[in-house]
Amino acid sequence: MTPQLFFSKKLPRDPRERFAALEAMGYAPVFTLYQEHGDTVVRLRKPFECPGADALIESQPHGDAIVTDQPGLCIGVKTADCVPVLLWDGTAGVAAAAHAGWRGTAKDIVGKTVRVMRGEFGARHISAAIGPCVCAHCYDTGSDVPEAMPPEAFDYITMTAPGRFTVDLPGINAALLRRAGVSEITMPKACTACRPDMYWSHRRHGNDRGLQVSVIRLRSSKNLMFAEGERAERLRTGGCAAASQAGAGGF
């Protein structure tokens, strides 16, 4: 199986328009969750037929990560500063998408996702790509965020003033992925808060904003390196996700 990865830029706030935009880019429908900053991992085992956009708008399972072995199924997470993490083992034919805000990061949502991929879906050699999210420079917090974090996070937290900290959420998630045994990790090429022109950022735009959607799907062709179509947002995937993201422009 060849994983196909897609990190969107700004998408509409209205879910119907968002599904339509994703469909226009060749990702339809994208199975997403009602995300709640928790650590619930939703399993979609084959054979699984994705409900249509209307059904997904009506009702989505609650959770913050999806694991599937269904070829062709688009799974995705919605973010606007939080950390989107796409994971895959092409040999085992398993893909996952995880949403890690600071609460999900503190609950090790990525480690829990890796354990489900391994323990329940037979994944062995898992790779990960972290999409656009808030960078450490832009993520200024009080003490509540550092206090919730596991020991692996300490190297990624800097005190800037009494009671004020900067927290490197993508760095912490990469550390948690390494702790879970994932060594091939592609880091984000852009910060949503540094580039509010390209990305929705909760820190920059507040609640009056849309979302980014990060999508992964397993393809049965080993030769497929590019998504179908010609849109620049499409990402090349496969052996080298870093090259894929670099080639997308803007990442």
Ligand SMILES: [Zn+2]
């Ligand atoms: Zn930034």
